[in-house]
Each structure stands twice: as structure tokens, then as C-alpha cells.
Amino acid sequence: MTALDLEGALPLLCSFTLPVHAHKLFTYRVPGAMAGRARPGVRAILPVGRGTKVGVLVERDVPPFPGDGVLRDVERILDREPVIGAHLLGVLLDAAVYYHHPAGLAVESALPPGKTSSHAVRYGITDAGHDLLASGSARDLDRRLLELVSGGAKTLVQLARHAPLAGQAQIDDMIKRGLVNTAQTGRGARVEKILRLLRMPGAGERTPGEVGKKVLEALGRTDGVTLSALRRSLPVPDSTIRSLVARGLVEVRTDSAWMSVELTSDAFSSAYQDPPGQLTSHQKQAVATINNAIARGGFSPFLLHGITGSGKTEVYIHAIRSVLRAGRSAVVLVPEIALTPQLVAMFRSRVGEEIAILHSALPLARRRAQWDSIRSGQRRVVIGARSAVFAPVRDPGIFVVDEEHDTSFKQGEMFRYHARDLSLLRAQREGAAVILGSATPAMESFHNALGGKYGLLTLPERATTQPLPEVEVVDLRIHRSGPAGQPFVSGVLYRAIEETLAHGGQIILFLNRRGFAPAATCTSCGEPVRCPECSVALVHHRFTDRLSCHYCGHSRDVPATCPGCGAGGDAMELVGPGTERIEQIVSDLFPRARVLRMDSDVASGTAAEPILRAMREKRADILVGTQMVTKGHDLPGVALVGVVRADMGMSMPDFRAAERTFQMLTQVAGRAGRGDVPGRVILQTYNPEHPCIDAARSQDYQTFYTWELAHRRATGYPPYTHLALVKLSGPDEQAAARGAAELGIILGPGPSRVLGPVSSPLARLRGRFRHQIMLKADSRRDVRRSLELLPDPTWALSQGLRSSVDVDPLDFL
Ligand code: ADP
Ligand code: ZN
Numbered sequence: 001m002t003a004l005d006l007e008g009a010l011p012l013l014c015s016f017t018l019p020v021h022a023h024k025l026f027t028y029r030v031p032g033a034m035a036g037r038a039r040p041g042v043r044a045i046l047p048v049g050r051g052t053k054v055g056v057l058v059e060r061d062v063p064p065f066p067g068d069g070v071l072r073d074v075e076r077i078l079d080r081e082p083v084i085g086a087h088l089l090g091v092l093l094d095a096a097v098y099y100h101h102p103a104g105l106a107v108e109s110a111l112p113p114g115k116t117s118s119h120a121v122r123y124g125i126t127d128a129g130h131d132l133l134a135s136g137s138a139r140d141l142d143r144r145l146l147e148l149v150s151g152g153a154k155t156l157v158q159l160a161r162h163a164p165l166a167g168q169a170q171i172d173d174m175i176k177r178g179l180v181n182t183a184q185t186g187r188g189a190r191v192e193k194i195l196r197l198l199r200m201p202g203a204g205e206r207t208p209g210e211v212g213k214k215v216l217e218a219l220g221r222t223d224g225v226t227l228s229a230l231r232r233s234l235p236v237p238d239s240t241i242r243s244l245v246a247r248g249l250v251e252v253r254t255d256s257a258w259m260s261v262e263l264t265s266d267a268f269s270s271a272y273q274d275p276p277g278q279l280t281s282h283q284k285q286a287v288a289t290i291n292n293a294i295a296r297g298g299f300s301p302f303l304l305h306g307i308t309g310s311g312k313t314e315v316y317i318h319a320i321r322s323v324l325r326a327g328r329s330a331v332v333l334v335p336e337i338a339l340t341p342q343l344v345a346m347f348r349s350r351v352g353e354e355i356a357i358l359h360s361a362l363p364l365a366r367r368r369a370q371w372d373s374i375r376s377g378q379r380r381v382v383i384g385a386r387s388a389v390f391a392p393v394r395d396p397g398i399f400v401v402d403e404e405h406d407t408s409f410k411q412g413e414m415f416r417y418h419a420r421d422l423s424l425l426r427a428q429r430e431g432a433a434v435i436l437g438s439a440t441p442a443m444e445s446f447h448n449a450l451g452g453k454y455g456l457l458t459l460p461e462r463a464t465t466q467p468l469p470e471v472e473v474v475d476l477r478i479h480r481s482g483p484a485g486q487p488f489v490s491g492v493l494y495r496a497i498e499e500t501l502a503h504g505g506q507i508i509l510f511l512n513r514r515g516f517a518p519a520a521t522c523t524s525c526g527e528p529v530r531c532p533e534c535s536v537a538l539v540h541h542r543f544t545d546r547l548s549c550h551y552c553g554h555s556r557d558v559p560a561t562c563p564g565c566g567a568g569g570d571a572m573e574l575v576g577p578g579t580e581r582i583e584q585i586v587s588d589l590f591p592r593a594r595v596l597r598m599d600s601d602v603a604s605g606t607a608a609e610p611i612l613r614a615m616r617e618k619r620a621d622i623l624v625g626t627q628m629v630t631k632g633h634d635l636p637g638v639a640l641v642g643v644v645r646a647d648m649g650m651s652m653p654d655f656r657a658a659e660r661t662f663q664m665l666t667q668v669a670g671r672a673g674r675g676d677v678p679g680r681v682i683l684q685t686y687n688p689e690h691p692c693i694d695a696a697r698s699q700d701y702q703t704f705y706t707w708e709l710a711h712r713r714a715t716g717y718p719p720y721t722h723l724a725l726v727k728l729s730g731p732d733e734q735a736a737a738r739g740a741a742e743l744g745i746i747l748g749p750g751p752s753r754v755l756g757p758v759s760s761p762l763a764r765l766r767g768r769f770r771h772q773i774m775l776k777a778d779s780r781r782d783v784r785r786s787l788e789l790l791p792d793p794t795w796a797l798s799q800g801l802r803s804s805v806d807v808d809p810l811d812f813l
Helices: 005-008 032-037 088-100 103-108 125-137 142-152 156-162 169-175 210-219 226-232 238-246 261-272 281-296 312-325 342-348 363-377 386-390 419-430 441-451 491-502 577-587 605-616 656-668 689-699 701-715 733-747 782-787
Strands: 012-017 026-030 043-047 051-060 122-125 194-197 252-253 298-306 329-333 354-356 382-383 396-402 432-440 455-459 470-475 506-510 519-522 540-541 545-548 555-557 572-576 595-598 623-626 638-643 678-686 724-730 753-765 766-779 802-807
Touching: 012 103, 026 032, 026 043, 032 766, 051 088, 051 103, 088 103, 088 782, 122 125, 122 142, 125 142, 125 238, 142 156, 142 169, 142 252, 156 169, 210 226, 210 238, 210 252, 226 545, 238 252, 281 298, 281 312, 281 432, 281 455, 298 312, 298 354, 298 441, 312 329, 312 342, 312 396, 312 432, 312 455, 329 386, 329 419, 342 354, 342 382, 342 605, 354 363, 382 386, 386 419, 396 419, 419 432, 441 455, 470 491, 470 689, 491 506, 491 577, 491 638, 491 678, 519 540, 577 595, 577 623, 595 605, 638 656, 656 678, 656 689, 656 701, 689 701, 724 733, 724 753, 724 782, 733 753, 733 766, 766 782, 782 802
Parallel strands: 298 432, 298 455, 329 382, 329 396, 354 382, 396 432, 470 678, 506 623, 506 638, 595 623, 638 678
Antiparallel strands: 012 026, 012 051, 043 051, 194 252, 519 572, 540 545, 545 555, 724 766, 724 802, 753 766
16 A cells, blocks of 8 residues: 555544533544535534534644544534634634633634524523512522523523523423423524503502502603513513503503614614715824725724714724725624614715624524625625624724723623724734724723824814813712702702703713612611622612612512611611612703603613614703713713712722723713703712812823823733633632632642632622632733633532633623
8 A cells, every 4th residue: 555545545634613611622533525515614513422512613634633532523514615714713712712711612602693502592481480480489499590581581501600500401391390481592582672651540440469560650650661671670470561461551662672773773874874074184184094004904903092072983984985995894893782873874874885783682583694694795894792803704804993992892701802802813814904993992902002002093173063071070078969958969960950951952961870779778777788699789779669689680679677687667768879860850850851761771772772862853851871871972962961970980899990980981071062062061079089080070081091000000900911810609608718719729830920819899699609819910921821720610610619710801890
């Protein structure tokens, strides 16, 4: 036999990712008949144990790995064409290493929407499930799981995270008993309904039962609320809702369900058909620089630092048009697509061709159609939230990350990637331009720009006629109580609202806390009512008149006596402001004003759009809302922005607390005076001397950046260092603490500094005790080398614990 014959007889070996918790690739033999289709990026059915799994081919023709043992044959190759392009596959594999996430699970993020993804199957609650939950007789694990799914359908992975004992067998058993179903499949295929009460004469007497009465009472206190928000604080079976509807007492509006952004953005498109005249000189300069880079080709990242209202969107559009002319494609990432119908409308009417919108609320079939149209090259412009960074675009020439500082670009669970950072990584491989746009760039981004890693483009002036609004700070320590004795809307803010209304202007009131009051506190012992499962106070919601936990969904009535000290009578007091309370106060103070509220209780998903449209069309005067109102909206009628508590987030146990506060204040202030009337901003605070309030007053990013950077240098935080957060949690306090201590010892010899283990700021969550260790190093490489010391996740699982790794963490709770 000649050497050639021998080679011909050798089977083709290829490496694959598998969706399992292992940080490695797997080698399989590819039978001759399939060899032609064996290309990187195709999916294949692979034998694993006694079953099969779908994997993705990474490399063709690899040498056998010593110790692989007997290699098994690929069962089937599923795709004729790769579903993941070579560059994207490379990005995913690099990211898996960087974020310390199993490669096979990271790769899943880029697979076409459909059932090959292990995230796809969601379990929802049935009527029987609701009835059992409402009856209060459900047993431990059943109750836990029913509570979880009653807030919206969940995947098994999500359920297992909150109820560690839950497994497929348990769920299957509950399906058999009719408590849950799989009716809702596909990521985000959730149907949101808005409920509205119809006031029927004599409704009170004919209400069906206790729960029905509570529902009617709750709905009577609102103008409409989503079903899941209602259920977050009041467990209601579908049967009750149905019976209320049948009696004509409740109206269910289903139209805004997953109404596609394509439709909702139509509502705005008339406003944006025409380009706004000439580009300003700063816009022109920015566009010219970017176009140059696009013409040259190759990786070229830019930070577009433009104040609020400076017209960053115009710059994006011009750059995208150049990319399309060059025959390439474009990806636009936005923080939350449901909150940005205007931006989508603008792109749709201005880029000159059909764009693809990736939206998690689209039904599976629609999402799949969008994905196909992108993969085939039929649609060359993609707009979407963070996961759009994995869109299967052909030859992307530009990645735009709008509001690049926004924390929603970081995935908070499972594969904890940052879409901004991955867009840079991908652009590097694809040879593309990147525009990171923001009025308040992340410290890291501005640092990179000043250090020459990104080109810095600046838009220092508003594109429209109005300058930045004037900002006034109200010291709440002096202005103790406002009109009608309430302490939340000061006299200064009250008069400003009054004047603005008199001139026909609109008003935004911002407070980053939903509900009525952040706590129900005992006046005798001073203790708030806490969640039995989490170390947080329960939040009072007026529309249900109940307390609920914003972390786990536990809810209860306001107790008559203090659960801590037993004081009775009027001991329990609702302390502090939430959006519901502010809405009520301004409605009482200004009875003629039309007041709307926007927070996740009334405006989850696309339900935000009608609220924004009402503001835009001047059908409302005052909008009260959480950070949802800060997200880049362009509402020209808004003349006044009031911030109810400017220092609310400042005391968070997070080294970025000041940065967050400054960003939020600057962004919300930027909503004022975008049209023809000058804007005015009032910040109410107990902490007026704080540098970030001061910087927000002058809306001066540079001053804030310089101050904060000095602080970061002194304390050794990013951008001067690199961090990873290792978390460990478990239902047993001792075991969790012991496990964390052990991890600390394991990480000790690594090149990173090991801070902790300490109890997490949110020390208990959903009944689990939480500990964390922070790794701090001068280089990313050192962080990675330390993480390599970690035992794999089964180490924790075998002790009844769960561990997670968050590289470049943004969340320290
Ligand atoms: P940013 O995202 O920077 O806050 P936008 O892109 O929303 O700002 O633009 C703010 C407003 O300015 C929009 O109404 C937009 O139509 C308008 N605009 C943008 N560029 C120009 C221009 N060159 N001339 C006039 N108006 C402009
Ligand atoms: Zn809780």
C-alpha cells in the first residue's frame, strides 16, 4: 500500500461545539458521503451518550487528539450552507473563552431562531395551575414553579436557576397534572395583554368571588395594566379574568400584543420622511471622517460623542448609506427596540432600502423570516437589541451602537457578553467601521478614545435651534414639603409645572422606582416588611394595594400589624415615592392636566409606543416614568423635565454609581427643549454638592469624566484595571459560605488580586444565600489566567451550589 492510499483511507475528522457545560470542542468522524457538506458553521446531529445533540462544525480535517478514544460518526449534517459565517464563528469562540462560557452554549446565540436552540421551549401556567396557586394549597416546589411561570412563560434553564431542584422530570410531571403547558414556545413569544376595566352599573354586587373583586378594585385604580404586571402583585387565574370579561366587567385589549415594531414605527414615519435640511458643520465633519474610513476599508472604530439633540442619528444614516453604496451591510444596535420606535421609523424611511428588525417579541416564524432575509443578503441593514450583534449579515461594513453606555448591551445571565465589545471584536475580523454613539459615553469608551484606540468625533452643539436646557438644582433638605403637605414635589417644581402647563408645554417627571412606595415600614420599630426569600423590602403597589418583591415576585397584603414587633393600629406606613405615587400627586395637584405613566407595570414590550405617541401628538401633558423615559426619545413638545430624586442611585454598592447617576440625569435632562421652546430641568436632591449632580447641572461630560477618572485611578477600578465577578449561591447558608471560601483558596495562586469572598450586597435572593469574589488585574490576560483555575460548574452543583462567572461585570448586587 502506498502512502497515498493510506491517506485516502483515513476518515475525515472534524471538531464541533456541543451545547453542554464544557469548555472544549469535540472531535467526530465524518463519513465520506457527508464530507462535501462538512464546512465550518454547519450544524450536525452528533451522538452524545445514548442520545444525540445538535452541534456546530468548527474546523474541518483536524488531527486525532490523543486520549479522544474511539471517535464516533456524525449522524447527519443539517445545512447545505453554513448558518454561521467564518468570522462570526471566530468571534463566538473567542468570546466564549473571554467570558468563560462553554463554547457550545455561546455559539447557540447565533443559530437561526427555532427549535435547535435549547432556550426555545418555554413553560407557561394553565388555568388549573392558577387555580392551585390561588387556593394556597400548592406544595413547596409546585408552588415555587407556578409562581415563577405565572409571571410569564419560562425556559427550563430559567426555572432551574430560581428553583434549583426543578428538572425536566418535575416539569413533565406538572404537565401531566395539567398545571403547566408548553403552548408558548420560542424565545419571547409572550403575548402581553392590556386589561381595562369597564365600569358597569351595579358592578360591585355581581363580582365573582374574592379574587374577582380584588381584580376589579385593582383595575379601577389604573387606566390599564398588562396582565403580567397585575399578576406580579396579585395571583389571578385565567378563569377569573375570563369570567370578568364574560360579565362585561373587564375589557381585554389584545391588539398591542407583540404588535411588530414595523407597524408601530409606521405611526412615526410621517414625522421623519424628510431629511432635516443641511447637516451642521460638526455633523458634516463627522460624516466625512467616517466615510473616509469606509472608503479605505478595514477595521476603524469611532466614538461619536454628541450632546443630547446634536443629531447623532443623521450621522449614522449617512454612514450607513456609504456602506450600502460600497456593497456591504450594516448592523445597528439599540438599547431596547420596543422603546425606540422613532429611531426605527427614521431608519426605515431614510436608509433607502428595506431593513430587517430583530425583535425578541416577534413570533418565531416572523423572527425566522427576518433571519433568513438577512442570511441570504436580501436585507442588508439590521436593527435590533444586543443579540443583533450575532445577526448573520453578509460582509458587514459598519456596526453602529447607539447609546453605547447603556447597560442593556450587557447580557446579565448565562452568556454574559457585552454587545458593544463584541461588535468591536466582530468588526475587527470583518474589517468594518464601528460607531459608538452617546452623549454620555462609558468611562472605558472615552478612555479608549482619548488613548487613541478609537477615533473621537464630537458634536458639541444641538442640531436644532434650541441650546441645551437650563438645569436648576433643588435642595430637598431646605424645601422640605411641597404643596398639599406632600414631600415629593417641591414648591419650585410645582410652580415650574404650573408655568409650563400654562404655556401649553409638556412635562416629563422622572423617578427610577416603580410602584407606589418603596417600603411599608413600621413606625414603632422602623423595620420595613421584607421578602421572606430575598434580603429586600417589599414595594407597595397602589393599584392592587399589595406589597410585592421586585426580585422574585412574592406578593402579599399590607399587614395590619408589624410582622417584626407586632405593633398594631396604624403602625404600618408607606414610605417614599414611586412612579405610581408621583402620578397620583400630580393628578391631584393639577386636576386638569392629562397625566400618563410609563414604567414596566404599564408599558412592558411594545406597550410603550402608544404612550410615546400620545406625548408626541400632544394628547398628554405630563409623563411620569422610570428610566424608560430617558431612552433617547425625541419629543419636541417637552419643555420641562423634573427629576424627583436625583440622588436615588448614588448610594448603590457599585463603583459605577456616580457614572450611572450622571448618565441618567444628563440623558433625562436632554429630553427637554428639543423643539422650538427652550427647555428647563429641575433636579431635586438631598445631595446637591455631589460632583455628579454638579456635572449634571452644567451637563458637562468632560468635567465629570476627569473627576471620575481620578477617582477610578485612586481606587484601582476600570478603566485602570480589569474585573471578573465569581458568584456562588445556595439554599444553605453554611454550605454557600464554605464553598465561597474554598473558591477563594483555589483562586489565590492566580495572577489576579482576589477580593473576598464576601456576602453579596443582595445577600439572599429567592431563598438562596449569595457570596462573591472579585478578581482584579492589570490585564485581561491575567483575569483569564485566574479564571482558568476555577473548577467546572459541576464542582458547585455536586455541593448543592450554583456558580457563575461575570467578566467585565456591570452588576455588583
Ligand atoms: P441625538 O440622538 O444626538 O440626541 P437626534 O439624532 O435625535 O439627536 O436629533 C435631534 C433632532 O435634531 C431630531 O429632531 C433631528 O431631526 C434634528 N436634526 C438632526 N440633524 C439636523 C440638522 N442638520 N438640521 C436640523 N435638524 C436636525
Ligand atoms: Zn423576593
